[in-house]
Amino acid sequence: MPLDHRQLPTFAADAVEVPFVIAGFDELVDTDTRWSEHSHPTHELLWNERGASSVTVGPRTWTITPLLGLWVPAGIVHTGLAPAGTWYRTSHFGVRAVASISDGPVAVTITPLLRLLLQRLGEEGLSDGSRGVTEAMVLDVLRPADRELIVHVPSAQLLRPIVDAVRADPGDPRTLEVWARELGVSTRTLSRAFRAETGQGYSAWLSAVRTHRAIALLARGEDLADVADELGYASVSAFGAAFRRVTGATPTSFRPRPAGAGAARVGPGAGAPVGPGAG
Incomplete structure (x- = not known):
């Protein structure tokens, strides 16, 4: 199967001023996809609707699933890999509005509540007031996980x-x-x-x-x-x-969930120079 090798720029933290607090993006990849070394001016949270992908920082590789995501602070150089069929989601957090939850990459449990809140931020027609309340709730429940799926x-x-x-x-x-x-x-x-x-x-x-x-x-x-x-x-x-x-979970909990609707870019950050993507 061919490999889709994508290039993204390298940004220092806060190198680009962004007009949002939290902006989302998602994609269903139909070929094995690799993102070369890059970094974002924003903090990034990655998780999957379907499939398992990975992010590598130096000698450490984290596995990302529908149950366990990864927080990557702004400016951290990393690579990404998503096998064909992976439906990934990524949320970018403006560094002027949101402090990083850790000094380096850290796993985040994608609870049903956190998933629903992040998905709601991608809905069209969300009022400024509703967006602000939802963003505050995301920040309230966002925290490092007790476990990490990591290989050094x-x-x-x-x-x-x-x-x-x-x-x-x-x-x-x-x-x-x-x-x-x-x-x-x-x-x-x-x-x-x-x-x-x-x-x-x-x-x-x-x-x-x-x-x-x-x-x-x-x-x-x-x-x-x-x-x-x-x-x-x-x-x-x-x-x-x-x-x-x-x-801390059974193997069956990582089996594919029933297929849902197709994926598409969502949220006001989809076209921003943040470089949204699985990495």
Whole structure:
């Protein structure tokens, strides 16, 4: 399948004065789409109506779903990736009107209330008074999530063979002990290297990588048994238990929802030089 590679500009925070508090945009992508490195003069909140996408900042990649979005403060350089069939939404927040909820990117739980409020801001004919009330309610409920779907990719040369193998095939069955023998080092040396770079042990890092891949497969409607098998789990129940430990939710909660109406650009920010998009 062809890749739609999109270019967006790089803006410093507040480099462009915008005439809104919150402005929204959405798109249903029909091909795999990648956004190159860019940044916005506004804060950005990304989430999906359908499918799983991702945003990368440096060595960290966050998974974005209908349940879990990502807040990216203004001026933060990032890239984005949305597989074909993803229906993403993004809201931009003017920095002069809204303080960032964090110093860096942070996951945001997309609660039913937050979803409805953001969708309401995209309705045509919304009065100034109603818009102001709705924006205030959005800011009142907008807060970082308790969990993040994040993978930190180590850069140490010692770990490169492991990282490359697992990213190519998250179901790779080799344990850290096996990798240590193959690389001619001690298991303790590898464990320390993983913790130094990611803050996690190898098992936790591997679970995060597998969960990242699992969500993408589930969002495409793949069968649970097929996903479990591809990721190296002995059974669906073992996969489900590992998945819940990372996400706090069941795999079925990430399956596609019934298709709704088609997507379109919405809100007064759709044509602004903010560079709206999945990144």
